[in-house]
Amino acid sequence: MTPLVSIEGLSVAFNGVPVLRGVDLALGKGEALGLVGESGSGKSVTWLAALGLLPRHAKVSGSVRLDGRELLGAPASELDQVRGGRVAMIFQDPASALNPVLTIRKQLCEALALHRNLSGEAIKAEALRLLNLVGIPDAGRRLSAYPHEFSGGQVQRIMIAMAVAGNPDLLIADEPTTALDATIQAQILELLSTIRREMSMALVLISHDLGVVAENCDRVAVMYAGRIVEQAPSNQLFADPVHPYAQGLIGALPPLDGPRRRLTAIPGTVPDPAHMPSGCAFAPRCTLAAEPCALAAPPLAPIAEDRVVACIRAEASRHALLGIAAE
Amino acid sequence: MSPPLVEVSAISRSYAMRSGMFGRSTAVHAVDGVSLTIRKGEILGLVGESGSGKSTTGRIVLGLEPPDRGEVRFDGKPMAAPGTAAWRAQRARMQMIFQDPLGALDRRLPVAAQIREPLDIHGVGTIAEREDRVRELLRAVELTPAHGARYPGALSGGQRQRIVLARALATKPDFLVCDEPVSALDVSIQAQVVNLLCDLQAQLGLTLLFISHDLRVVRQISNNVAVMYLGRIVEIGSADDLFARPEHPYTQALVSASPAPGRRSAGRIVLAGDPPNPAARPQGCAFHPRCPRAIARCASEVPALSSVGGDRQVACHLVSGAETREAA
Known part of the structure; x- marks a missing residue:
């Protein structure tokens, strides 16, 4: 099966400073992929670069294919079809992503006109359907409201409605619930998973919260530091993390x-x-670091079916973990 | 059991809020009849969502803001009037740590000078003793004198929060109010600061009011936990027990909303409705419009915080006394 998106050797540098140092990632149709890491690890930059959303001074290299078609360096007209159409993105701060002086109807209809070629009554009906889909109560009347008249959780629902307006194959959600309260976060996450199921859409969930991703x-x-250090099915990663950094992240969670x-x-x-x-960017913080760690950055290597780890001490690290478990 | 250090009895605080330029002003009840007792050496966690009044409670407890009604007693004595010498002496014994360390530090002053400032203000020791104390404090928060010479901009987020902690500890306070102290930090750095806070608390026998929206961090640190909703405490109990067996429907939803690695979200309680608005508090139990178990009585009558056995207190009509607990 050809993946929906495949990223190979994606690198980004701002003013000569590399922030993304060779990311390889593939995503199947309808799959939900989580991306975790601390601030500055390159989670967001990966997708901004893939969609050509970085400022001009960013130097991007590598390859990003959507259904086999190369996106990096593609003409703007082609990218415009992809962005918002086939791939949509929502951000942490929904309030700043909406225009404060336009009604929700105007902004939803704009997205629909752009990506679905709807017009007239059809577009209004679709806008209403979307608002109902994301669970805004009294949607018919609320269409003519402005963004400030909604609560933070509702604004994020509206952002989701706008994002799915173009029937995307992939939704990239960048810290979609970080600014929200716990009970509202639960609502938004449930909404995202319902919509994903109904529209059989792939999802990339970027978060610093391991629990949310898991x-x-x-x-x-x-x-970590512009590279993927471990990739695994979620249940396996959290039950048995192999990379010392992944272990550290899970151990740091109360x-x-x-x-x-x-x-x-x-x-x-x-x-x-x-x-x-x-060498390995994590070596200076790693308790298992050995001499060869400082020589070369370890490549992502398979350790089991569906699992890759970039660590030359993976064996030792696994033993250390099993040792702790045995005690 | 150690004697109480901080006794908060029935404090209330409301603010006037105007909607629009010519709108009528409405009263926002940020805190409404909150009573708490924090014993010497105890860590009390205060959890709740934004607008629940947890920060306002912290500010009133510290005397940064006067309550409209109610009283705060510190070490058996009522809070002195702000600005007096007695108030100043009392304030040296209680300190606060905020969420945003960069906002709490002066960007144009080396951090060592900022740690020293409270010593200068409260006239602690000679100049040489103050210098020694600064070095000692830097060591206590696991930083070096070299860090002290830097400006806040040259330190990482975790290091800045350590500086704020060192400054708060400068006057050897008995009581610290920590308002979301680790919320802005990445997970691995958060763990460093949480561990440091636990160590210092144990070493110095500090009493802490730890305010956070993060249940995990609160459970890690606290002995007891109080849950706030729209200005009132809805449940209070020991940390392990409260999170293992929440009684109030709101606490149950909060605990269930906290995502956990290795557990799928099946069976999660997802609350309907919007986050509460303190300016339009519902009649009766403030939680009833979102409560999955609300009955008619909830809409008319405010439930009082009452003991349900052990050290647990719950404010809910549906959870009253041991019979209901067994029946549930």
Whole structure:
């Protein structure tokens, strides 16, 4: 089966400073992929680069294919068909993504006219259907409201309605619930998974919250300092993380039940992109780092079916984890 | 059991809010009849969503804001009037840590000078002693004197929060109010600061009011937890027990909304409706419009916080006493 999107060797540099250093990622039709990592790890930049949304001074190289067609360097007319049409994106701060001086109807209809070639009564009916789909109560009347008249959770629902207006094959949700309260976050995540099922749409969920990603995605990729360091089916990643960074992230999460334990904090901080350590970028913070780690950046290598890890100490790291479990 | 350090009895605070330029002003009840007791050396977690009044409670407890009604007693004495010498002496014993360390620090001053400032203000020791104390504080938060010479802009988020913590500890306070201290930090850095906070609390015997929306972090740190909804406490109990067996429907929804790795979202309680608006608080139990179990009585009568056995207190008509608990 050809993947819907395949990214190969995607690299991005801002003013000569590399922020994305060779990302390989493939996404099947209708699949939900989670992307986790700390701020600055390149989760968002990967997709902004893939869709040609980065500022001009960003140097992008590698390859991004959608259904086999190359997107990097594609003409603007072609990209316009893809963006919002086949691939839609929603962001963390929905309020700033909407125009405050236009009604919701205007903004929804704009998206529909652009990507669905609808007009007249059909477009209005579709706008109403979308607003109902995302669960805005009293949708008919609320269409003529302005963004500030909605709560934060509702604005994110409207953003989702606009994003799915073009019947996309892929929705990229960049920290869609980070700015929302816990009970509202649960609503939005449920809405996203319902819509994904109904429209058989693929989803990329970018989040710093491991729990959010674990529950809503089939597969998870962990990013660190501009690279993917581990990729696995979500249940396997959280039950048995192999890369020391993935282990660290999971160990750093306080448990909500069971006995309390001291959190295993990862020492140090994320490296500065301008002064990247040689070899594995995680080595200076890694408890298992050995001499060869500083020589060359480890490539992503398969360790099981469906699982890849970029760590030359993967075996040792797995033993260390099993050792802890055995105690 | 250790004696109480902070006793908050029935504090209320409302603000006037005007909608639009000519709109009539309406009262927003940010905090409404909150009572809390924090014992010496205890860590009380305060959770709730935005607008639940948890930060306002923290500010009133510290005396940064006067309550409209009710009283806060610190170490058995009522809070002194702001601006007096007694108030100043009391304030040296209680400090606050905010969410945004960059906003809490002066960007144009080396951080060591900022850690020293409270010592200068409260006239603690000689100049040389103050310098020693700054070095000692930097060490306590696991930073070096070299870090102290830097400006806030040259430090990472986690390091900045350590500086804020060092500054708060400068006057050897007994009581710290931490308002979302780790919310702006990445998970791995968050764990470092949480561990540090736990260590310092144990070493110095600090009493903490820990305000956060993150249930995981609150459970990790706190002995007891209070859950707030629209200005009132709806449930309070010991941290492990409360999250394992939440009684109030709102606490149940909150706990169920907290995503966990390795668990699919099946069986999650998803609350209907919008986040609460403090300016338009529903009659009766403020939670009833979103409550999956609400009955007629909930819409008319405000439930009081009452004990349901053990150290748990719940404000819900449906959870009253041990019989209901067994029946449920």
